[in-house]
Amino acid sequence: MADTITVSNVTKEYGTAVKTKALRGVSFRVAGKEFLSIIGQSGSGKSTLLNLLGLLDRPTEGSVSLLGTDVGALSKKERAAFRNRHLGFVFQFHHLLPEFSVRENLLIPTWIGGSKGAAGVPAETRKRAEEILDFLGVGQVADKSAEQISGGQKQRVAIGRALMNSPDILLADEPTGNLDTENSALVYDLFRRIHREMGTTFVIVTHDRAIAQQTDRIIEVRDGLVSQDVQNEYLDGRGGSSK
Template sequence: MAIIELENVKKNYQLGKTEVPALQGVSFKIEKGDFVSIVGPSGSGKSTILNLLGCIDTASSGVVKINETATSELTDMDLTRIRRQSIGFIFQTFNLLPTLNVYENIEFPLLLKNRKISRQDKKKQKEYIDHLVEEVGLTGRENHRPSELSGGQRQRVAIARALVTQPQIVLADEPTANLDSKTGEEIIDLMKRINRELQTTFIFSTHDQSIMEIADHIIRLKDGSVVENRRNNP
Protein backbone atom coordinates (compact mmCIF):
# COMPACT_ATOMS: atom_id res chain seq x y z
CA MET A 1 0.00 0.00 0.00
CA ALA A 2 1.27 3.47 -0.90
CA ILE A 3 1.79 5.59 2.20
CA ILE A 4 2.11 8.68 -0.03
CA GLU A 5 0.66 9.42 -3.45
CA LEU A 6 0.83 12.53 -5.61
CA GLU A 7 -1.52 12.76 -8.59
CA ASN A 8 -0.84 15.49 -11.19
CA VAL A 9 0.18 17.97 -8.50
CA LYS A 10 0.81 21.56 -9.50
CA LYS A 11 2.04 24.34 -7.23
CA ASN A 12 2.30 28.00 -8.17
CA TYR A 13 3.71 30.84 -6.09
CA GLN A 14 2.84 34.49 -6.46
CA LEU A 15 5.88 36.72 -6.96
CA GLY A 16 4.54 40.24 -7.14
CA LYS A 17 2.12 40.20 -10.06
CA THR A 18 3.76 37.15 -11.60
CA GLU A 19 2.68 33.56 -10.96
CA VAL A 20 5.72 31.28 -10.78
CA PRO A 21 5.21 27.51 -11.32
CA ALA A 22 7.13 25.39 -8.78
CA LEU A 23 5.58 22.00 -9.66
CA GLN A 24 4.08 21.13 -13.02
CA GLY A 25 1.93 18.01 -12.86
CA VAL A 26 3.99 15.82 -10.52
CA SER A 27 2.84 12.23 -9.91
CA PHE A 28 4.46 9.41 -7.90
CA LYS A 29 3.82 6.87 -5.15
CA ILE A 30 5.92 6.03 -2.09
CA GLU A 31 5.51 2.74 -0.23
CA LYS A 32 5.72 2.20 3.52
CA GLY A 33 9.32 1.63 4.60
CA ASP A 34 10.84 3.25 1.51
CA PHE A 35 14.16 5.12 1.73
CA VAL A 36 13.52 7.81 -0.89
CA SER A 37 15.88 10.33 -2.42
CA ILE A 38 14.28 13.33 -4.16
CA VAL A 39 17.03 14.88 -6.24
CA GLY A 40 17.47 17.72 -8.69
CA PRO A 41 19.11 21.14 -9.04
CA SER A 42 18.14 24.13 -6.90
CA GLY A 43 14.74 25.40 -7.95
CA SER A 44 13.60 22.04 -9.30
CA GLY A 45 10.82 21.67 -6.71
CA LYS A 46 12.39 19.43 -4.05
CA SER A 47 11.60 21.66 -1.05
CA THR A 48 8.11 22.37 -2.40
CA ILE A 49 7.35 18.65 -2.42
CA LEU A 50 8.60 18.25 1.16
CA ASN A 51 6.38 21.15 2.24
CA LEU A 52 3.37 19.47 0.63
CA LEU A 53 4.17 16.09 2.18
CA GLY A 54 4.73 17.72 5.57
CA CYS A 55 1.29 19.38 5.41
CA ILE A 56 3.01 22.76 5.67
CA ASP A 57 1.72 23.91 2.28
CA THR A 58 -1.12 22.96 -0.06
CA ALA A 59 -1.13 22.19 -3.79
CA SER A 60 -2.57 24.62 -6.31
CA SER A 61 -4.20 21.64 -8.05
CA GLY A 62 -3.95 17.87 -8.12
CA VAL A 63 -4.12 15.47 -5.19
CA VAL A 64 -1.69 14.79 -2.33
CA LYS A 65 -2.61 11.64 -0.37
CA ILE A 66 -1.14 10.46 2.93
CA ASN A 67 -2.35 7.05 4.04
CA GLU A 68 -4.89 7.13 1.20
CA THR A 69 -6.46 10.37 2.49
CA ALA A 70 -6.32 13.52 0.35
CA THR A 71 -4.80 16.33 2.45
CA SER A 72 -7.08 18.85 0.69
CA GLU A 73 -10.04 17.20 2.42
CA LEU A 74 -8.62 17.68 5.91
CA THR A 75 -9.21 20.53 8.33
CA ASP A 76 -6.37 22.64 9.73
CA MET A 77 -6.73 20.71 12.98
CA ASP A 78 -6.40 17.39 11.14
CA LEU A 79 -3.29 18.62 9.30
CA THR A 80 -1.73 19.77 12.58
CA ARG A 81 -2.43 16.36 14.11
CA ILE A 82 -0.76 14.59 11.16
CA ARG A 83 2.31 16.85 11.46
CA ARG A 84 2.61 16.17 15.18
CA GLN A 85 1.85 12.45 15.19
CA SER A 86 2.71 10.96 11.80
CA ILE A 87 5.57 13.07 10.41
CA GLY A 88 9.07 13.84 11.69
CA PHE A 89 11.23 16.62 10.28
CA ILE A 90 15.03 16.82 9.93
CA PHE A 91 16.58 20.07 8.65
CA GLN A 92 20.04 20.88 7.28
CA THR A 93 20.38 23.67 9.89
CA PHE A 94 19.31 21.26 12.69
CA ASN A 95 16.73 23.77 14.10
CA LEU A 96 17.46 22.83 17.71
CA LEU A 97 16.30 25.11 20.52
CA PRO A 98 19.50 26.69 21.90
CA THR A 99 18.23 27.09 25.47
CA LEU A 100 17.29 23.40 25.79
CA ASN A 101 19.69 20.52 26.38
CA VAL A 102 19.86 17.34 24.30
CA TYR A 103 17.20 15.50 26.30
CA GLU A 104 14.82 18.49 26.31
CA ASN A 105 15.21 19.09 22.57
CA ILE A 106 14.31 15.46 21.87
CA GLU A 107 11.39 15.59 24.31
CA PHE A 108 9.95 18.84 22.92
CA PRO A 109 7.61 17.33 20.23
CA LEU A 110 6.07 15.11 22.91
CA LEU A 111 5.24 18.16 25.01
CA LEU A 112 3.42 19.65 22.01
CA LYS A 113 1.60 16.37 21.39
CA ASN A 114 0.67 15.50 24.99
CA ARG A 115 0.36 18.45 27.33
CA LYS A 116 -1.11 16.34 30.15
CA ILE A 117 -0.04 12.74 30.65
CA SER A 118 -0.04 10.30 33.54
CA ARG A 119 3.02 9.58 35.66
CA GLN A 120 3.19 6.08 34.17
CA ASP A 121 3.17 7.42 30.60
CA LYS A 122 5.79 10.02 31.57
CA LYS A 123 8.02 7.16 32.75
CA LYS A 124 7.50 5.31 29.43
CA GLN A 125 8.36 8.48 27.53
CA LYS A 126 11.59 8.89 29.47
CA GLU A 127 12.54 5.28 28.76
CA TYR A 128 11.91 5.81 25.05
CA ILE A 129 13.91 9.06 24.95
CA ASP A 130 16.77 7.33 26.77
CA HIS A 131 16.57 4.55 24.15
CA LEU A 132 16.73 7.08 21.31
CA VAL A 133 19.69 8.87 22.91
CA GLU A 134 21.50 5.55 22.98
CA GLU A 135 20.43 4.68 19.41
CA VAL A 136 21.91 7.92 18.01
CA GLY A 137 25.10 7.56 20.05
CA LEU A 138 24.68 10.46 22.48
CA THR A 139 24.62 8.67 25.84
CA GLY A 140 26.35 10.88 28.39
CA ARG A 141 25.56 14.09 26.54
CA GLU A 142 21.91 14.42 27.57
CA ASN A 143 22.58 17.63 29.54
CA HIS A 144 24.65 19.35 26.83
CA ARG A 145 23.17 22.29 24.96
CA PRO A 146 23.48 22.57 21.15
CA SER A 147 26.35 25.08 21.44
CA GLU A 148 28.37 22.38 23.21
CA LEU A 149 27.92 19.83 20.41
CA SER A 150 29.55 19.24 17.04
CA GLY A 151 27.53 19.51 13.83
CA GLY A 152 27.24 15.74 13.60
CA GLN A 153 26.05 15.49 17.20
CA ARG A 154 23.44 18.20 16.61
CA GLN A 155 22.12 16.29 13.62
CA ARG A 156 21.91 13.15 15.76
CA VAL A 157 19.78 15.10 18.22
CA ALA A 158 17.60 16.25 15.32
CA ILE A 159 17.16 12.64 14.17
CA ALA A 160 16.14 11.49 17.66
CA ARG A 161 13.74 14.43 17.93
CA ALA A 162 12.18 13.49 14.57
CA LEU A 163 11.67 9.92 15.79
CA VAL A 164 10.39 10.60 19.29
CA THR A 165 6.71 10.67 18.27
CA GLN A 166 7.26 7.35 16.44
CA PRO A 167 6.17 8.85 13.10
CA GLN A 168 5.38 6.82 10.00
CA ILE A 169 7.25 9.29 7.80
CA VAL A 170 10.45 11.30 8.29
CA LEU A 171 11.13 14.20 5.92
CA ALA A 172 14.78 15.24 5.71
CA ASP A 173 15.75 18.45 3.89
CA GLU A 174 19.45 18.25 2.88
CA PRO A 175 20.32 16.59 6.23
CA THR A 176 24.05 16.23 5.46
CA ALA A 177 24.61 19.60 3.73
CA ASN A 178 26.34 21.21 6.73
CA LEU A 179 28.42 18.17 7.70
CA ASP A 180 31.83 16.96 6.57
CA SER A 181 31.81 13.84 4.38
CA LYS A 182 32.79 11.37 7.13
CA THR A 183 30.16 12.67 9.56
CA GLY A 184 27.61 12.79 6.74
CA GLU A 185 28.21 9.11 5.98
CA GLU A 186 27.77 8.22 9.66
CA ILE A 187 24.46 10.12 9.76
CA ILE A 188 23.24 8.40 6.58
CA ASP A 189 24.18 4.98 7.97
CA LEU A 190 22.31 5.79 11.18
CA MET A 191 19.15 6.79 9.30
CA LYS A 192 19.33 3.72 7.05
CA ARG A 193 19.62 1.46 10.10
CA ILE A 194 16.58 3.12 11.71
CA ASN A 195 14.73 2.75 8.41
CA ARG A 196 15.41 -1.00 8.37
CA GLU A 197 14.71 -1.62 12.05
CA LEU A 198 11.55 0.49 12.46
CA GLN A 199 10.26 0.45 8.86
CA THR A 200 10.02 4.23 9.10
CA THR A 201 9.62 5.82 5.66
CA PHE A 202 12.46 8.30 5.02
CA ILE A 203 12.14 10.92 2.27
CA PHE A 204 15.19 13.06 1.51
CA SER A 205 15.61 16.23 -0.48
CA THR A 206 19.31 16.01 -1.30
CA HIS A 207 22.31 16.61 -3.55
CA ASP A 208 24.31 14.01 -1.57
CA GLN A 209 25.51 11.17 -3.82
CA SER A 210 25.92 8.89 -0.78
CA ILE A 211 22.20 9.08 -0.04
CA MET A 212 21.32 8.42 -3.68
CA GLU A 213 23.52 5.32 -3.71
CA ILE A 214 21.72 3.62 -0.81
CA ALA A 215 18.21 4.93 -1.55
CA ASP A 216 15.81 2.23 -2.72
CA HIS A 217 13.66 4.78 -4.56
CA ILE A 218 14.92 7.80 -6.51
CA ILE A 219 12.71 10.60 -7.81
CA ARG A 220 14.58 13.10 -9.98
CA LEU A 221 13.12 16.54 -10.69
CA LYS A 222 13.89 19.19 -13.26
CA ASP A 223 12.04 22.49 -13.63
CA GLY A 224 9.16 21.27 -11.45
CA SER A 225 8.60 18.00 -13.32
CA VAL A 226 9.57 14.37 -12.61
CA VAL A 227 12.18 13.28 -15.17
CA GLU A 228 13.08 9.99 -13.44
CA ASN A 229 11.17 7.76 -11.02
CA ARG A 230 12.87 4.43 -10.35
CA ARG A 231 13.44 1.85 -7.65
CA ASN A 232 16.97 0.57 -7.03
CA ASN A 233 15.77 -2.61 -5.38
CA PRO A 234 12.57 -3.75 -7.11
Protein backbone atom coordinates (compact mmCIF):
# COMPACT_ATOMS: atom_id res chain seq x y z
CA MET A 1 0.00 0.00 0.00
CA ALA A 2 1.21 3.51 -0.75
CA ASP A 3 2.41 5.74 2.06
CA THR A 4 -0.18 8.06 3.51
CA ILE A 5 2.32 10.93 3.28
CA THR A 6 5.76 11.13 1.68
CA VAL A 7 7.66 14.41 1.95
CA SER A 8 10.94 14.40 -0.01
CA ASN A 9 13.60 17.10 0.26
CA VAL A 10 11.06 19.87 0.51
CA THR A 11 12.17 23.49 0.65
CA LYS A 12 10.03 26.59 0.82
CA GLU A 13 11.22 30.10 0.15
CA TYR A 14 8.99 33.13 0.60
CA GLY A 15 9.45 36.53 -1.01
CA THR A 16 11.39 37.79 -4.00
CA ALA A 17 13.46 40.82 -2.96
CA VAL A 18 13.95 39.66 0.62
CA LYS A 19 13.94 35.89 0.78
CA THR A 20 12.98 33.81 3.78
CA LYS A 21 13.84 30.15 3.63
CA ALA A 22 11.11 28.69 5.80
CA LEU A 23 11.93 25.04 4.99
CA ARG A 24 15.41 23.91 4.06
CA GLY A 25 15.10 20.26 3.07
CA VAL A 26 12.45 18.32 4.95
CA SER A 27 11.82 14.60 4.42
CA PHE A 28 9.65 12.11 6.27
CA ARG A 29 7.16 9.35 5.62
CA VAL A 30 3.88 8.51 7.22
CA ALA A 31 2.93 4.90 6.55
CA GLY A 32 -0.54 3.77 7.52
CA LYS A 33 -2.94 5.62 9.77
CA GLU A 34 -0.72 7.49 12.16
CA PHE A 35 -1.44 9.93 14.96
CA LEU A 36 1.46 12.34 15.04
CA SER A 37 2.40 15.81 16.13
CA ILE A 38 4.75 18.44 14.76
CA ILE A 39 6.40 20.64 17.35
CA GLY A 40 8.98 23.43 17.24
CA GLN A 41 9.51 27.04 18.17
CA SER A 42 7.53 29.86 16.66
CA GLY A 43 8.88 30.62 13.18
CA SER A 44 10.51 27.21 12.75
CA GLY A 45 8.37 26.34 9.72
CA LYS A 46 5.53 24.22 11.16
CA SER A 47 2.64 26.04 9.52
CA THR A 48 4.54 26.26 6.25
CA LEU A 49 4.95 22.49 6.31
CA LEU A 50 1.30 21.89 7.20
CA ASN A 51 0.15 24.20 4.41
CA LEU A 52 2.21 22.19 1.93
CA LEU A 53 0.66 18.96 3.22
CA GLY A 54 -2.77 20.56 2.87
CA LEU A 55 -2.16 21.63 -0.72
CA LEU A 56 -2.72 25.22 0.34
CA ASP A 57 0.72 26.10 -1.05
CA ARG A 58 3.41 24.52 -3.20
CA PRO A 59 7.01 23.73 -2.25
CA THR A 60 9.87 25.64 -3.87
CA GLU A 61 11.75 22.38 -4.36
CA GLY A 62 11.08 18.75 -3.51
CA SER A 63 7.89 16.75 -3.60
CA VAL A 64 4.84 15.86 -1.53
CA SER A 65 2.90 12.66 -2.11
CA LEU A 66 -0.40 11.98 -0.40
CA LEU A 67 -2.10 8.57 -0.52
CA GLY A 68 0.12 7.59 -3.44
CA THR A 69 -0.50 10.72 -5.50
CA ASP A 70 2.33 13.11 -6.33
CA VAL A 71 0.27 16.20 -5.60
CA GLY A 72 2.81 18.53 -7.25
CA ALA A 73 1.80 17.07 -10.59
CA LEU A 74 -1.86 18.06 -10.15
CA SER A 75 -3.49 21.11 -11.71
CA LYS A 76 -5.06 23.76 -9.49
CA LYS A 77 -8.49 22.25 -10.06
CA GLU A 78 -7.30 18.72 -9.34
CA ARG A 79 -5.63 19.92 -6.15
CA ALA A 80 -8.89 21.47 -4.96
CA ALA A 81 -10.74 18.24 -5.77
CA PHE A 82 -8.10 16.20 -3.92
CA ARG A 83 -8.43 18.48 -0.91
CA ASN A 84 -12.21 18.18 -0.86
CA ARG A 85 -12.08 14.43 -1.19
CA HIS A 86 -9.24 13.48 1.15
CA LEU A 87 -8.26 16.25 3.56
CA GLY A 88 -9.72 17.95 6.61
CA PHE A 89 -8.45 21.07 8.37
CA VAL A 90 -8.73 22.40 11.90
CA PHE A 91 -7.08 25.70 12.78
CA GLN A 92 -6.41 27.62 15.97
CA PHE A 93 -9.42 29.83 15.32
CA HIS A 94 -12.63 28.04 14.46
CA HIS A 95 -13.58 30.24 11.48
CA LEU A 96 -17.27 29.39 11.87
CA LEU A 97 -19.79 31.62 10.12
CA PRO A 98 -21.49 33.41 13.03
CA GLU A 99 -24.69 34.28 11.18
CA PHE A 100 -25.46 30.60 10.58
CA SER A 101 -26.53 27.83 12.92
CA VAL A 102 -24.18 25.10 14.10
CA ARG A 103 -25.86 22.60 11.75
CA GLU A 104 -25.65 25.00 8.82
CA ASN A 105 -21.92 25.46 9.41
CA LEU A 106 -21.49 21.76 8.66
CA LEU A 107 -23.77 21.86 5.63
CA ILE A 108 -22.56 25.07 3.97
CA PRO A 109 -19.61 23.47 2.12
CA THR A 110 -22.13 21.08 0.54
CA TRP A 111 -24.60 23.71 -0.57
CA ILE A 112 -22.02 26.09 -2.00
CA GLY A 113 -22.15 25.35 -5.68
CA GLY A 114 -25.79 24.35 -5.56
CA SER A 115 -28.49 26.92 -6.32
CA LYS A 116 -31.07 25.67 -3.81
CA GLY A 117 -29.13 26.54 -0.68
CA ALA A 118 -29.79 24.45 2.42
CA ALA A 119 -32.79 22.81 0.76
CA GLY A 120 -30.50 21.31 -1.86
CA VAL A 121 -28.43 19.33 0.63
CA PRO A 122 -29.02 15.58 0.22
CA ALA A 123 -30.71 13.74 3.10
CA GLU A 124 -27.67 11.52 3.69
CA THR A 125 -25.47 14.60 4.11
CA ARG A 126 -27.91 16.02 6.66
CA LYS A 127 -27.89 12.70 8.48
CA ARG A 128 -24.10 12.67 8.52
CA ALA A 129 -24.06 16.17 10.02
CA GLU A 130 -26.41 15.05 12.82
CA GLU A 131 -24.31 11.97 13.52
CA ILE A 132 -21.08 13.96 13.63
CA LEU A 133 -22.53 16.62 15.93
CA ASP A 134 -23.77 13.88 18.27
CA PHE A 135 -20.41 12.10 18.12
CA LEU A 136 -18.69 15.34 19.13
CA GLY A 137 -21.17 16.02 21.92
CA VAL A 138 -22.64 19.15 20.36
CA GLY A 139 -25.84 17.69 18.90
CA GLN A 140 -27.91 19.58 21.46
CA VAL A 141 -26.75 22.96 20.14
CA ALA A 142 -27.29 22.18 16.43
CA ASP A 143 -29.99 24.84 16.06
CA LYS A 144 -28.14 27.56 17.94
CA SER A 145 -26.31 30.27 16.14
CA ALA A 146 -22.59 29.57 15.93
CA GLU A 147 -22.12 32.82 17.83
CA GLN A 148 -24.09 31.68 20.87
CA ILE A 149 -22.06 28.64 21.88
CA SER A 150 -18.94 28.42 24.05
CA GLY A 151 -15.36 28.50 22.77
CA GLY A 152 -14.89 24.79 23.37
CA GLN A 153 -18.13 23.98 21.57
CA LYS A 154 -17.11 26.18 18.63
CA GLN A 155 -13.90 24.25 18.17
CA ARG A 156 -15.82 20.96 18.31
CA VAL A 157 -18.15 22.24 15.59
CA ALA A 158 -15.10 23.22 13.53
CA ILE A 159 -13.83 19.66 13.94
CA GLY A 160 -17.25 18.43 12.82
CA ARG A 161 -17.09 20.57 9.72
CA ALA A 162 -13.66 19.07 8.94
CA LEU A 163 -15.11 15.55 9.22
CA MET A 164 -18.02 16.02 6.83
CA ASN A 165 -16.07 14.68 3.83
CA SER A 166 -14.70 11.69 5.80
CA PRO A 167 -11.10 12.86 5.31
CA ASP A 168 -8.26 10.35 5.13
CA ILE A 169 -5.91 12.91 6.66
CA LEU A 170 -6.81 15.58 9.20
CA LEU A 171 -4.36 18.48 9.44
CA ALA A 172 -4.57 20.61 12.56
CA ASP A 173 -2.60 23.81 13.17
CA GLU A 174 -2.53 24.71 16.87
CA PRO A 175 -6.05 23.29 17.37
CA THR A 176 -5.95 23.89 21.13
CA GLY A 177 -4.05 27.19 20.97
CA ASN A 178 -7.12 29.16 21.90
CA LEU A 179 -8.61 26.76 24.47
CA ASP A 180 -8.30 26.24 28.22
CA THR A 181 -6.80 23.04 29.64
CA GLU A 182 -10.12 21.25 29.99
CA ASN A 183 -11.27 21.94 26.45
CA SER A 184 -7.80 21.11 25.10
CA ALA A 185 -8.01 17.69 26.74
CA LEU A 186 -11.47 17.22 25.27
CA VAL A 187 -10.25 18.05 21.77
CA TYR A 188 -7.37 15.61 22.22
CA ASP A 189 -9.78 12.86 23.32
CA LEU A 190 -12.00 13.51 20.32
CA PHE A 191 -9.05 13.38 17.93
CA ARG A 192 -8.10 10.03 19.45
CA ARG A 193 -11.62 8.67 19.06
CA ILE A 194 -11.83 9.87 15.46
CA HIS A 195 -8.45 8.27 14.72
CA ARG A 196 -9.53 4.99 16.31
CA GLU A 197 -13.07 4.77 15.02
CA MET A 198 -12.75 6.41 11.60
CA GLY A 199 -9.14 5.50 10.79
CA THR A 200 -8.19 9.10 10.08
CA THR A 201 -4.48 9.99 10.00
CA PHE A 202 -3.74 12.99 12.23
CA VAL A 203 -0.97 15.55 11.78
CA ILE A 204 -1.21 18.01 14.65
CA VAL A 205 0.98 21.10 14.82
CA THR A 206 1.07 22.12 18.45
CA HIS A 207 2.83 24.22 21.05
CA ASP A 208 1.03 22.26 23.72
CA ARG A 209 3.45 19.75 25.25
CA ALA A 210 0.63 17.94 27.03
CA ILE A 211 -0.92 17.20 23.63
CA ALA A 212 2.32 16.38 21.78
CA GLN A 213 3.42 13.98 24.50
CA GLN A 214 0.27 11.93 23.98
CA THR A 215 0.70 11.48 20.24
CA ASP A 216 2.31 8.33 18.80
CA ARG A 217 5.08 10.13 16.96
CA ILE A 218 6.66 13.55 17.42
CA ILE A 219 8.43 15.38 14.60
CA GLU A 220 10.36 18.42 15.75
CA VAL A 221 11.10 21.19 13.26
CA ARG A 222 13.96 23.59 13.93
CA ASP A 223 15.02 26.37 11.57
CA GLY A 224 13.27 24.75 8.63
CA LEU A 225 14.69 21.26 9.20
CA VAL A 226 13.47 18.15 10.98
CA SER A 227 15.64 18.04 14.10
CA GLN A 228 13.93 15.04 15.71
CA ASP A 229 11.52 12.36 14.59
CA VAL A 230 10.66 9.94 17.36
CA GLN A 231 8.11 7.26 18.04
CA ASN A 232 6.56 8.16 21.32
CA GLU A 233 6.42 5.52 24.04
CA TYR A 234 3.87 7.47 26.04
CA LEU A 235 0.65 5.57 26.54
CA ASP A 236 -2.12 7.60 28.03
CA GLY A 237 -4.05 4.65 29.39
CA ARG A 238 -7.21 5.86 27.71
CA GLY A 239 -7.01 3.34 24.94
CA GLY A 240 -5.23 5.69 22.58
CA SER A 241 -2.64 3.25 21.39
CA SER A 242 -3.00 -0.49 21.52
CA LYS A 243 0.68 -1.28 20.83
